[in-house]
Amino acid sequence: MSQVIFAEREDQIYEKGGDKPFRISCDKQSLAGAVSQRACVFCGSRVVLYPIADALHLIHGPIGCASYTWDIRGALSSGPELHRYSFSTDLGETDVIFGGESKLTRALDELIPLHKPKAAFVYSTCMVGLIGDDISAVCKMAQRRHGIPVIPVMSEGFKGNKRAGYYAACAAMFRLVGTGDTTGIPPMSVNLLGDFNLAGEIWIIRKYLERMGVSVVANITGDGRVADVQRAHGAALNLVQCSGSTMELAKMMQETHGIPFKRVSYLGVDDMAQALYDVAEFFESEEAMAKARELVRGELSEIYPRLMELRKDLEGKRAALYVGGAFKAFSLIKSFRLLGMKVVLAGSQTGTQEDYEELAEICEPGTVIVDDANPLELMTYLIEKDVDVFVGGVKERPIAHKLGIGFVDHNHERKLALEGFVGMLNFAEEVHATALSPVWRFTPRKARPRLEALS
Numbered sequence: 001m002s003q004v005i006f007a008e009r010e011d012q013i014y015e016k017g018g019d020k021p022f023r024i025s026c027d028k029q030s031l032a033g034a035v036s037q038r039a040c041v042f043c044g045s046r047v048v049l050y051p052i053a054d055a056l057h058l059i060h061g062p063i064g065c066a067s068y069t070w071d072i073r074g075a076l077s078s079g080p081e082l083h084r085y086s087f088s089t090d091l092g093e094t095d096v097i098f099g100g101e102s103k104l105t106r107a108l109d110e111l112i113p114l115h116k117p118k119a120a121f122v123y124s125t126c127m128v129g130l131i132g133d134d135i136s137a138v139c140k141m142a143q144r145r146h147g148i149p150v151i152p153v154m155s156e157g158f159k160g161n162k163r164a165g166y167y168a169a170c171a172a173m174f175r176l177v178g179t180g181d182t183t184g185i186p187p188m189s190v191n192l193l194g195d196f197n198l199a200g201e202i203w204i205i206r207k208y209l210e211r212m213g214v215s216v217v218a219n220i221t222g223d224g225r226v227a228d229v230q231r232a233h234g235a236a237l238n239l240v241q242c243s244g245s246t247m248e249l250a251k252m253m254q255e256t257h258g259i260p261f262k263r264v265s266y267l268g269v270d271d272m273a274q275a276l277y278d279v280a281e282f283f284e285s286e287e288a289m290a291k292a293r294e295l296v297r298g299e300l301s302e303i304y305p306r307l308m309e310l311r312k313d314l315e316g317k318r319a320a321l322y323v324g325g326a327f328k329a330f331s332l333i334k335s336f337r338l339l340g341m342k343v344v345l346a347g348s349q350t351g352t353q354e355d356y357e358e359l360a361e362i363c364e365p366g367t368v369i370v371d372d373a374n375p376l377e378l379m380t381y382l383i384e385k386d387v388d389v390f391v392g393g394v395k396e397r398p399i400a401h402k403l404g405i406g407f408v409d410h411n412h413e414r415k416l417a418l419e420g421f422v423g424m425l426n427f428a429e430e431v432h433a434t435a436l437s438p439v440w441r442f443t444p445r446k447a448r449p450r451l452e453a454l455s
């Protein structure tokens with residue numbers, strides 16, 4: 001183990017239990033050479049803004065940055081699908097020498113009349129940060145020429161970690177908020193922040209809220225529309241799900257427009273129910289609360305018998321999770337508990353001190369908590385803790401498959417809705433299918449001998 005964990009990373013890993021008090025170092029630059037699982041600043045901003053479906057997303061940089069995020073996400077739209085393109089200025093060697101501003105101007109002048117977007121986001125990448133193109137000035141001039149908001153996203157890949165990308169995206173969106181007409185917005189209204197409508201999840205949540213008599217003004221950003229973001233300041237409350245990605249926008253809206261926010265999660269039955277109760281409580285509406293209770297009762301009675309059936313097979317199995325933001329991990333731990341399973345490893349790319357403290361509190365003794373892990377660390381713990389199911393994203397999948405461990409995709413690429421009560425059932429079915437797959441009879445799990453070979 002000592003050879004696997006770099007000395008510089010030891011304070012980013014904590015195993016609960018024993019005499020060791022909780023301490024973890026986080027929210028800092030990845031260690032050079034450690035092959036972090038993290039994405040860059042640009043990718044962080046693109047993840048957040050990508051689902052705004054009627055906006056043009058233009059990546060000012062080399063083509064490689066664009067291919068990194070080209071339509072690999074599962075954010076669905078009920079209307080326009082401009083977000084599925086990943087336009088790029090395709091900067092090359094000549095642009096490094098002579099600058100890329102004219103190329104950016106030409107790209108905007110070609111794309112805006114062709115696609116008629118409601119706004120354009122222009123993403124700055126590493127190369128642009130190095131050569132010093134003034135993308136703000138180019139955007140400003142394009143905005144004047146085309147009469148739509150053209151917004152620079154200051155997301156140079158090298159200038160921090162993925163969290164800095166979230167901030168860049170929030171700062172860009174905040175330029176839209178407050179510029180639209182709020183006429184007709186009812187008093188019981190919310191914005192949904194930090195939900196990306198993967199596999200249509202935001203539609204499930206909107207239906208729940210509608211059943212309680214609560215209107216949604218803006219989806220930020222799943223199935224998002226520019227005009228909705230522009231009038232989002234008319235809502236009474238911001239519900240912030242993926243707190244890492246959109247909390248900054250919620251804070252900006254609170255400061256400038258006086259809109260309070262609540263941190264919620266739509267994953268797992270406990271947190272989903274609590275989110276609905278919190279909304280009813282905020283509006284001090286007995287009617288909405290009664291409807292929320294009835295909704296929860298009805299939905300639970302539909303899924304509970306099947307959940308308990310699945311639990312019989314899953315009881316005692318061990319799970320590991322490595323996710324983008326730590327807040328998602330809380331709901332996942334509760335969901336695994338409902339299925340009778342034990343979480344032995346919980347990690348995230350962008351957790352904060354506060355997130356990890358909360359995580360340590362709800363984890364059982366022996367659970368490893370890790371910030372900004374690399375493949376070698378994850379592989380080591382997956383073997384050492386004898387994990388049955390690994391929950392992660394596109395970069396974690398091959399690690400699980402190579403080790404012969406069941407994998408559940410919980411990232412933006414997935415095609416299965418995991419939010420809401422129906423999402424909990426989907427999650428349980430997925431965990432069951434992968435943990436008990438007959439394939440493991442032919443591809444047995446790589447176990448301790450591999451770990452010994454590493455040490």
Ligand code: SF4
Nearest residue numbers: 040042065125126157
């Ligand atoms: S912005 Fe930089 S780190 Fe990110 S994909 Fe492009 S070159 Fe790589």
